[in-house]
Amino acid sequence: MADDEGAKEGDKKIVHIYPLVKHSDMKEEMRNEVVELIVSNCEKYSANYELCARMIKDSMDKKFGIYWHVVVGEGFGFEVSYETENIMYLFFGGNLAIVLWKCS
Secondary structure, eight states: OHHHHHHHHHHOOOOOSSOEEEEEOSOHHHHHHHHHHHHHHHHHTTTOHHHHHHHHHHHHHHHHOSOEEEEEESSOOOOOOOOTTOEEEEEETTTEEEEEEEOO
């Protein structure tokens, strides 16, 4: 019985309910603002990743200048060129990944 319980606990997935920043070279103040922006849009548009990405991009273009790019989704890889101090890669709500970068 004890072996069965140990196996069940080992099979559990860890789901993060908070934003988990995997990589960012943004300055701390900007990073905090961007995380807040991403979380609010991901919660508001949780059923539509395309609309969520569009709203994040539009907000970033207005606040930090144009040329922002956003990908919201699950199970993807990426390789991008970007302006220094203008990239963020994070997970939110489990498997939802968001990549945000600026290039000109």
